[in-house]
Amino acid sequence: MADEKKIGAYMCKGCGLGERLDFDNMKMIAEREGKANLVKEHDFLCSAEGVKMIQDDIDNEGVTNVAICACSRRAKTEAFNFEGVAITRGNLREGVIWVRPDTDEARETTQEMAEDYVRMACFESKFTQVPKSSEQQGRIDNVLVVGGGVTGMTAAIEIAKAGYKASIVEKSGALGGHLADAWKDIPSRSPYADPVDTGVADMIAAIEADANITVHLNSTLTKTSGAPGRFAADISTESGSTTTENFGAIVQASGYKDYDANQLPELGYGKTPDVVTQAELEKLAVEANGGPIKRPSDGKEVTSVAFVQCAGQRSDKEGHLPYCSGTCCLTSIKQAMYFKDNNSDVDTTVIYTDLRTPGAPGEDFYRSGQQKGVVFTKGEVSEVAAGSDAHSVKFKDLILNEDTEMQADLVVLATGQVPNSGPDLEMQADDKADAEEAGEEYVQEIPVDSILNLDYRQGPDMPQLVHGFTDSHFICFPYETRRTGIYTAGPVRRPMDSLQAKEDGTGAAMKAIHALEDAAQGRAAHPRSGDLSFPSFRQEGCTQCKRCTVECPFGAINEDEEGYPQFNEARCRRCGTCMGACPVRVISFENYSVDTVGQQIKNVEMPDEFDEKPRILVLACENDAYPALDMAARNGNHYSEFSRVIPVRCLGSVNTIWITDALNSGYDGIVLMGCRKDDDYQCHFVRGSRLAGIRMSKIDDTLEQLNLEPDRVATYEIAITDVDRAPALINEMAETVEKVGMNPFKF
Amino acid sequence: MSTNTAMVEKYRNNFLKEVEANVEEGEWVKMCMQCGVCAGSCPLGNAWEHPPQEIFMMIRAGKREDVLTSDSMWMCTSCYNCIVRCPRELPITHIMHGLAHYAKRLGIQPKGNPTQWFSEVFWNNMMKKGRVNELKLGLSMYFKDGFVSGIKESLKNAKLGMNMQKTKRMAPMEFFGGHGVKNPGDLQKIIKKAQELEAARIEEHGK
Numbered sequence: 008m009a010d011e012k013k014i015g016a017y018m019c020k021g022c023g024l025g026e027r028l029d030f031d032n033m034k035m036i037a038e039r040e041g042k043a044n045l046v047k048e049h050d051f052l053c054s055a056e057g058v059k060m061i062q063d064d065i066d067n068e069g070v071t072n073v074a075i076c077a078c079s080r081r082a083k084t085e086a087f088n089f090e091g092v093a094i095t096r097g098n099l100r101e102g103v104i105w106v107r108p109d110t111d112e113a114r115e116t117t118q119e120m121a122e123d124y125v126r127m128a129c130f131e132s133k134f135t136q137v138p139k140s141s142e143q144q145g146r147i148d149n150v151l152v153v154g155g156g157v158t159g160m161t162a163a164i165e166i167a168k169a170g171y172k173a174s175i176v177e178k179s180g181a182l183g184g185h186l187a188d189a190w191k192d193i194p195s196r197s198p199y200a201d202p203v204d205t206g207v208a209d210m211i212a213a214i215e216a217d218a219n220i221t222v223h224l225n226s227t228l229t230k231t232s233g234a235p236g237r238f239a240a241d242i243s244t245e246s247g248s249t250t251t252e253n254f255g256a257i258v259q260a261s262g263y264k265d266y267d268a269n270q271l272p273e274l275g276y277g278k279t280p281d282v283v284t285q286a287e288l289e290k291l292a293v294e295a296n297g298g299p300i301k302r303p304s305d306g307k308e309v310t311s312v313a314f315v316q317c318a319g320q321r322s323d324k325e326g327h328l329p330y331c332s333g334t335c336c337l338t339s340i341k342q343a344m345y346f347k348d349n350n351s352d353v354d355t356t357v358i359y360t361d362l363r364t365p366g367a368p369g370e371d372f373y374r375s376g377q378q379k380g381v382v383f384t385k386g387e388v389s390e391v392a393a394g395s396d397a398h399s400v401k402f403k404d405l406i407l408n409e410d411t412e413m414q415a416d417l418v419v420l421a422t423g424q425v426p427n428s429g430p431d432l433e434m435q436a437d438d439k440a441d442a443e444e445a446g447e448e449y450v451q452e453i454p455v456d457s458i459l460n461l462d463y464r465q466g467p468d469m470p471q472l473v474h475g476f477t478d479s480h481f482i483c484f485p486y487e488t489r490r491t492g493i494y495t496a497g498p499v500r501r502p503m504d505s506l507q508a509k510e511d512g513t514g515a516a517m518k519a520i521h522a523l524e525d526a527a528q529g530r531a532a533h534p535r536s537g538d539l540s541f542p543s544f545r546q547e548g549c550t551q552c553k554r555c556t557v558e559c560p561f562g563a564i565n566e567d568e569e570g571y572p573q574f575n576e577a578r579c580r581r582c583g584t585c586m587g588a589c590p591v592r593v594i595s596f597e598n599y600s601v602d603t604v605g606q607q608i609k610n611v612e613m614p615d616e617f618d619e620k621p622r623i624l625v626l627a628c629e630n631d632a633y634p635a636l637d638m639a640a641r642n643g644n645h646y647s648e649f650s651r652v653i654p655v656r657c658l659g660s661v662n663t664i665w666i667t668d669a670l671n672s673g674y675d676g677i678v679l680m681g682c683r684k685d686d687d688y689q690c691h692f693v694r695g696s697r698l699a700g701i702r703m704s705k706i707d708d709t710l711e712q713l714n715l716e717p718d719r720v721a722t723y724e725i726a727i728t729d730v731d732r733a734p735a736l737i738n739e740m741a742e743t744v745e746k747v748g749m750n751p752f753k754f
Numbered sequence: 755m756s757t758n759t760a761m762v763e764k765y766r767n768n769f770l771k772e773v774e775a776n777v778e779e780g781e782w783v784k785m786c787m788q789c790g791v792c793a794g795s796c797p798l799g800n801a802w803e804h805p806p807q808e809i810f811m812m813i814r815a816g817k818r819e820d821v822l823t824s825d826s827m828w829m830c831t832s833c834y835n836c837i838v839r840c841p842r843e844l845p846i847t848h849i850m851h852g853l854a855h856y857a858k859r860l861g862i863q864p865k866g867n868p869t870q871w872f873s874e875v876f877w878n879n880m881m882k883k884g885r886v887n888e889l890k891l892g893l894s895m896y897f898k899d900g901f902v903s904g905i906k907e908s909l910k911n912a913k914l915g916m917n918m919q920k921t922k923r924m925a926p927m928e929f930f931g932g933h934g935v936k937n938p939g940d941l942q943k944i945i946k947k948a949q950e951l952e953a954a955r956i957e958e959h960g961k
């Protein structure tokens with residue numbers, strides 16, 4: 008790009024802006040204060056003609072930085088999409104005229120708001136470089152799929168179908184996972200009436216026939232290093248031989264293990280072979296091969312069977328799973344049908360507290376079970392006592408409210424799924440810290456084998472959310488993990504059945520392809536998909552404090568031999584958390600830096616203390632809070648004329664220097680708007696808002712030093728739906744300022 | 755019923771099977787999902803010992819005696835609230851009557867239950883002429899507990915009786931004969947045939 012920076016400021020008079028604002032003044036400000044080399048206005052800037060005007064200046068006048076003063080940066084992105092230049096936006100529409108009334112009294116302050124946004128756009132532009140990707144990227148069309156169960160097989164098949172290559176690494180000696188051991192599966196198509204073939208054999212055949220899929224059986228990963236677009240994995244076989252292969256992306260489908268039913272002696276497990284888990288019943292069904300199922304103790308044909316739901320699940324008891332595995336109700340219905348379909352005279356009773364049948368087959372399959380005569384009893388099983396012939400299941404009937412019991416030849420325990428996720432160092436460290444704080448002794452969890460053996464500073468496996476399930480946002484971005492280019496799918500992410508696992512495998516496959524393509528072009532993955540910028544740091548200033556390395560939610564930063572941060576660009580999601588963390592402020596992006604925001608803050612015109620015109624700085628997360636404010640504007644929600652809103656990539660990117668500077672230069676109030684943090688987080692960068700929360704808790708010291716009221720800085724969690732609340736909070740700050748008075752540090 | 759207690763314990767489903775075979779719409783009992791909507795919808799629910807939801811659970815739990823000797827299903831007034839609301843579309847009202855009928859057939863219905871007594875009077879009254887004789891039906895109701903209380907009951911309801919007469923819902927002359935269908939003999943034949951068919955069905959199920 009041209010070394011010479013040339014700023015073009017373009018102002019739009021469309022959408023009612025022309026009638027509400029004095030453009031001559033704004034143009035003058037852009038020229039004199041904003042130092043724009045070229046200032047133009049247009050009646051309808053996003054029209055083909057307006058866009059052409061800008062493009063012509065880029066082509067003929069050498070404009071390198073385009074400052075568009077029109078609508079929100081979230082609007083008209085297709086129109087204002089110019090290649091090879093840096094673009095900034097001044098939000099005059101959603102940020103000014105739509106949030107202020109069109110009255111004579113409001114005219115002056117509305118104009119002041121608009122002028123400030125022009126200044127901000129110009130100064131942001133001045134400090135923005137055209138992003139260009141680094142030289143780190145590579146392209147490898149091969150996706151590593153860890154785990155050869157339904158999820159992994161589906162992922163591999165889908166990847167191959169899309170024209171890429173897949174390599175499955177499977178620990179056991181065969182593909183198919185748990186489903187391969189099942190007699191039948193829950194139906195996935197209407198009429199959802201009968202158990203169906205598992206389809207595992209067909210999938211294996213498809214994989215074997217596909218030249219683009221390689222399978223490594225009896226193999227594990229002994230080391231995984233690199234980044235999206237250039238992962239290197241050591242695949243080691245049981246016999247000890249190791250090969251190293253390169254991959255563009257990784258799908259982790261390591262699945263689940265069955266809960267250890269030996270922890271349920273009260274339910275008779277281990278006391279008689281006639282108490283089995285669902286997995287064991289599948290084996291009995293396979294042995295029966297469609298004939299009558301025989302019980303293990305004496306080989307007698309089963310005439311009555313009881314299914315005990317939620318065995319060791321949904322319970323707070325020590326050693327039990329606190330969650331619902333979400334699959335075992337449907338599985339019990341399916342297994343009861345094994346008996347009923349063979350002989351409708353067999354008594355099959357499902358004892359449940361809540362019957363949960365999620366997914367498309369759910370309700371219909373349940374009805375079909377009832378139709379076939381499976382009896383459903385709402386009750387809580389307390390004990391299974393082994394008898395010499397029949398075994399007695401003692402339970403409390405929750406409808407008839409009585410303690411009762413029934414006899415059964417065979418008892419099936421609906422035990423749950425335990426994720427196969429490897430150790431989580433970060434969580435262990437947190438737990439240890441918590442324990443120390445509480446003055447308790449920290450007991451290290453039972454060590455588990457690593458799955459990926461990542462050569463990352465942050466630990467060998469995926470960070471987890473709860474109960475050992477890998478961290479992903481179930482609803483908003485399900486397959487994303489905190490290691491870019493590595494996607495988890497299937498029961499390692501949350502408990503699920505084969506139908507959902509197939510969906511998951513497909514979803515993760517698509518994400519993996521997306522990731523390797525992004526990496527090949529040096530672009531960011533979700534949520535700043537397509538962003539070419541990446542963080543760089545000035546080594547001279549770095550004190551090697553390691554804040555950035557520790558705080559990066561995605562493990563993107565390693566340390567080099569000298570102890571300096573080493574950015575793995577392709578692992579980076581461009582959240583800016585490292586930038587916000589750096590105490591000496593040496594980390595920056597070409598299009599987002601301490602300066603691009605800091606200069607906007609500094610160049611807002613600061614009225615005199617006695618003008619009665621306070622200034623409120625709003626730093627709003629671009630993922631939720633900023634869109635919420637945009638929508639509020641669209642709905643005609645007004646908010647304080649004294650506010651100046653600046654979008655940030657994540658609250659985690661907010662460097663405390665911005666706050667200190669703002670307070671020092673006279674802002675009367677500061678509102679920080681981020682996403683929800685902690686366990687049910689909504690933060691697109693997972694830990695950004697949490698880290699911001701920790702950092703901002705220290706702001707009180709700054710306020711104290713400056714002798715300012717702590718109420719002047721407020722941090723809120725804003726959801727994208729907070730269309731009324733977000734403006735209300737800004738107004739609340741305006742009231743607070745009115746109460747506590749103006750900041751005396753104005754100049 | 756104690757003879758099959760052991761059986762009931764081991765094969766909880768026996769009674770369900772019995773109900774399916776012998777009770778009108780009994781094959782629906784297994785489809786109940788125990789949501790409790792019927793129990794909550796029944797205007798008389800408070801008066802029942804076991805609301806429909808519970809009756810269905812008891813059947814599935816093999817509580818034969820408790821169900822059949824219960825007066826619960828005799829409380830149903832056929833308001834159809836439950837049928838309209840049941841998410842599983844069980845014909846609950848019909849099952850209630852079916853159960854009551856089955857209990858009576860077995861002769862184990864609760865003795866002295868007024869609904870049951872009334873049903874019988876109603877039936878006999880109607881069977882005579884093919885139409886209900888309101889006057890006689892009313893009178894037999896009032897005199898059910900003897901002459902003295904009958905006179906008292908009739909006096910209490912004198913106003914209702916007068917109103918019914920005014921609106922031509924009841925005529926005093928009904929006491930002597932009363933109205934009926936054209937050919938009551940044919941009706942009786944039809945009913946007799948139906949009873950034969952039912953008896954045959956019961957015979958077939960061996961209960």
Ligand code: SF4
Pocket residue numbers: 316317318320321330331332333334335336337361362363421423
């Ligand atoms: S799916 Fe059913 S059996 Fe399994 S834990 Fe959930 S409620 Fe319990």
Ligand code: SF4
Pocket residue numbers: 542558559560561562563564574578579580581582583584585586
């Ligand atoms: S903190 Fe965010 S911006 Fe910084 S390296 Fe990590 S992912 Fe990239």
Ligand code: SF4
Pocket residue numbers: 785786787788789790791792793806807810839840841842843844846
């Ligand atoms: S409403 Fe229907 S499904 Fe619900 S408890 Fe009553 S009968 Fe059962």
Ligand code: SF4
Pocket residue numbers: 795796797798799806829830831832833834835836837846847850
């Ligand atoms: S029809 Fe009978 S059981 Fe149903 S709500 Fe009415 S009275 Fe209750």
